[in-house]
Amino acid sequence: MKKRIPAAAWIFGAMLLGVLAGYLINTCAADKQQAAQIADYISIASDIFLRLIKMVIAPLVFSTLVVGIANMGDAHSVGRIFAKSLSWFITASVVSLGLGMVMANLLQPGLGITLPDTGAGGGVVATGSLGIKEFVSHLVPKSFAEAMAKNEILQIVVFSMFFGVALAALGERGKTLLGSIDELSHVMLKITGYVMLAAPVAVFAAIAATVAVNGLGILLSFAIFMRDFYLALLLLWTLLVAAGFAFLRRRIFRLLALIKEAFLLSFATASSEAAYPKLLDALDRFGVKRKISSFVMPMGYSFNLDGSMMYCTFATLFIAQAYGIELSLGTQLTMMAVLMLTSKGMAGVPRASLVVIAATLQQFGIPEAGLLIILGIDTFLDMGRSATNAVGNSIAAAVVAKWEGGLLSEQEAQAAEQAIQAEAELKLHA
Template sequence: MDIHTEHGSTPPKKQKIYQILYVQVIVAIALGILLGHFYPDYGASLKPLGDAFIKLVKMIIAPVIFLTVVTGISGMQHMGAVGRVAGKAMLYFFTFSTLALIIGMIVGNIIRPGDGLNIDPLTLHSDKVTEYAAKAHDASIVDFLMNILPTTLISPLVSGEILQVLFVAIIFGLSLAAIGEKGKPIVSFLNNLTTPVFHLVGMLMKFAPIGAFGAMAFTIGKYGISSIGNLMMLIATFYITSLLFVLVILGLVARYNGFSILNLIRYIKDELWLVLGTSSSEAALPSLMRKMEKAGCEKSVVGMVIPTGYSFNLDGTNIYMTMAALFIAQACNIELTLTQQFTLLLVAMISSKGAAGVTGAGFITLAATLSVVPSVPIAGMALILGIDRFMSECRALTNLVGNACATIVVAKWDNALDQTTFDHTMKNPTLSTTDINPTAKLDT
């Protein structure tokens, strides 16, 4: 059944162009760039607008994940399905995260964007780099795994730690499913609670243009287009590599699974523009989950794959890590042997999981990698600290597309995809995607 209509009800009216969310965000981004460029001081002062919007979205992330996962799992017929979905998701994440690391390393070796800078590592120092290195030192695998376990059953809903929320939601959903009839009133209540929560998501998304405007004005006002200077080659290389990863690698995965990556990108364009404007992939998490459900993916799969993917399926971050490490080595005239590069790759595979979910994770994982591979000076991170804001947008965009693709693929693998709804959505990716339509009734 089309989730926008039920029992012959009329579909939503076509929105006027100025009412479309992604159009509003595009205009806001353009205005933010102009303001930041011509009035940099005033533009930089608008940072609180972007921060406030991201905080508003983070406020609703924990309830969205909890309700989606609990109601999805409690409706499963077999408890083994939870472990099966999680296993397939982790297999997908590991495969493509590793592939992203390898691609970043290959491109970095071919284009060599750091050649010619001739930087003396002894001249590099930055208090900010030291701060990131300290965070990376604290982000061990054991600490990361221990942090998944919450202090209390309800503390994750207060702290907003994504993996803790996911952990509590899974065990609570399993508990509800196990008690059968006695749990049905609670499941019914949570299903009903989903409607106002997602309506709230729709309300918050109306502030997206303001958030994007403030965030972009700050970025351009503080750093300026000219500040990236001769580092443009690294930025261009990273953007092109990420684009090729999405269009070629994920494109082939999508084709093999019966859909077009370009249609998927059109379907989630609201979320992509939102991420571009705010440099935060978390800003789009609630509405991305809703859209994946609307596309025909079962709620339980959406609830498992997307929140987990935000920590484990970071394709953009992985491309950035190996490419940035090679850039620093090339800039400092350090030639890495194949063995050293292979070691770098292995360490990056581990550190990308150890620092997952931490604010500034891209830079922290890079620090964690370089701290274990002494061949590349960790002080070299000062070279790319100034442009990290520009690269974080590409990381977030690539991560978002990767997680949307992963959700569809895992759902298909687990026979948890409504193929009719999905095919209709992919053939008409621009229809009814301009808002969340939170009042639409969903089959549960």
């Protein structure tokens, strides 16, 4: 059986080919105008990809968010754990988004990059006057159909939250409709997967068009972007471990040792979901009762994507900086609020952060074409943020278990781990 080439390899190869093609166009074209014309034709592929991304945003947010809320179960039976988990998730989300914003403003990774103006959002962001009053008023849709037609993500999120809560309240009567929406979410995930198959072509077109117009010098700036992002991720890891230490004390280092394999798996595959079984096993060995880990972990994959959320603010501000768009502090805080909401409906979506960023760029009048520039290096960034998501969810589950009295003592955990190892050896010999 032939081995499939990983998607990351296709994207990396497309990026290298794009650099080569762009360099050849830049050096062989008669003048800059001719290079720009050729780049314009090449960018048709990336424009189509962007439109496909926009096509799936609205139904994807609606279906995944409704299903996630409706499946939370009876609030009376799980309310306490849910409230404690949600309080941790919200705090972690604010810290992650805020850290991304602070680091992007401090490091200014987008400065010095000159991206071609697409006519959408040059100089001053179109929504710069979006204040608290306008933001709150804009939250509530006049019509759900209108919100879907215009891709008004915030309004779709608000309607989806009402819809999900009401659907959960119906109990058995709502199971049929919930099942249908769940099927819709799977269809949209499948469509998103199909769209992402075109990512290598879009990467090639985006990189080639950019290098054709700007030359090879622009690539250095993206190396700086990757360096700055991983520096920000390192700070986020430090904060997560420090928060875990505050509640778990020295046991946090034992937890980190146990999730090492899951961390590496999520990093290598660029998927935090791929490490889910390993994380549950590690939490069992650490002493977290399964009734807590099996509830908190799935919630975490919807509400606690720390690495992805930090990337959303960092990358969005990077694109704004690259286009020379100045965003006031008020606008950036509003953007954080937008990302806080929109990111909650994207669990399990391939390249979920890109979909969220695309929606945010559109919301704030920043050219979406900037998204395609970072798409070429997104695979390497996705590895870091996926691993961060896995670490954040593991620490969250352990802390909630500590709060709930569902965490075994060190001695009990060691005995449980020995029992798990003995059972595994029996299965191996059998």
